[in-house]
Amino acid sequence: MEGTIGREPARTAARRARSLGSSSVVLTTGITVYGCERDEAVVFRELAPRVGVLPTITEAAVSEANVDLASGNRCVSVGHKSRVTNATLRALSQVGVEYISTRSIGFNHIDVDYARSVGISVGNVSYSPDSVADYTVMLMLMVIRHAKSVIRRTDVHDYRLNEVRGKELRDLTVGVVGTGRIGAAVIDRLWGFGCRMLAYDTNPRISADYVPLDELLQRSDIVTLHTPLTPETHHLLHRRRIEQMKLGAFVVNTGRGALLDTEALVAALGTGRLGGAALDVLEGEEGIFYTDRRATPPDSDLLLRLQKMPNVLISPHTAYYTDHALRDTVENSLANCLTFESGNQHG
Known part of the structure; x- marks a missing residue:
């Protein structure tokens, strides 16, 4: 938007x-x-x-x-x-x-x-909304195919199949939260994969299957966030809403980090309540993203915990780039x- x-x-x-x-x-x-x-x-x-x-x-x-x-x-x-x-x-x-x-x-x-x-x-x-839309779909595909684990194991010459099989988009329901230019561009791309799509926006503006947010969370296998960050949308996905999501669902965020309650997300990933997450934005990214921290790793406990999880992808706010x-x-x-x-x- x-x-x-x-x-x-x-x-x-x-x-x-x-x-x-x-x-x-x-x-x-x-x-x-x-x-x-x-x-x-x-x-x-x-x-x-x-x-x-x-x-x-x-x-x-x-x-x-x-x-x-x-x-x-x-x-x-x-x-x-x-x-x-x-x-x-x-x-x-x-x-x-x-x-x-x-x-x-x-x-x-x-x-x-x-x-x-x-x-x-x-x-x-x-x-161009295409930059973020393309990246969002890429993250969806990577997280449902466990790309992080596959690539990491291949890098150390472990070529065995993972015991966790991937999923196909055509078998899933994707919930798009926010249908401005970027959210709409994501929906346009997803049509080609044959998946089911739901949408939520306080101001519906495109031809889509709009449903209340709680219903979208309950029905979606993937939830992708594309709404602006405002006082009203801060922690839009808070602990209670994350608990409403389908068991094993995935979260993709290329909007703003604070749309997600990161502590609640980490807890849900740790218990297996969620199947994975792909995050191009993160709460507390300021002063970390866009800097070289190889010699001085960040002191963000939540970031470090997320990075250790095999089912979490993190990139440094680069979808637009x-x-x-x-x-x-x-x-x-x-x-x-x-x-x-x-x-x-x-x-």
Whole structure:
């Protein structure tokens, strides 16, 4: 699902950015890009001049210590990997920033209400839903075919068949929680596997077999989460709801870590109540994911326990990370800032 706060829809903004594309455009707008990885920087440096933007790029996440990099620019672009504190928002406002484009669909790393109170509008981006949808289906197939155990045993030259046989998607019921662009794209892909599908959303918007959440949990062999993280969806799958799920069911989460009560999940996996989990996002991932921790393993007990389980797959919030989605993200972040600068914001 995408949200918009103080800007036109990202798809419209993207078209606007493309229509401005020209190598001869005069650089008239400055944007500071925080938390910019090397691959993002390459795309920003390619696209920004085409739309008249002079980017100031830093790998550092935005903080009180580096807000001066935004001096003279009304717009900044930030990544989703680090929380933007209220103190940082206040400091950005004091140096003249009026608009933040987050290079993510979700806003949960920014207090949008506080930003508005200090005169800053916040906008998100859209990117290809196919990146996350493809990855989600891959995780489903891997977890029901016990890919983690198979690959680990093969790596040490143990080529015996596992005593636990895999399952076929066509024999299973998949419950899709959240049917925005990504959830809908997952459903589109699953049709080809011939499985049964159920859907839950507080705002049904596609042709699907919608049922109440409790019913979906009781009937589904796989539950996949694609809803935004809000105060209402925090721990959407809590202990009681996990206990409602079918014995041996699987959970897939490529949405946000806190949609799941991780302690309750670990307990259900440990007792065999659940058959497995595939998690691209995790509670407490901040400061762990996107870092090299080979020399200093994380001190997250829940993460370490999950990683030891043969029926749990964990990847570091990478489902969105494709070349197509990266280009979409940069293009739309630039377009959002241009739209704000032109005075065409809506909200």
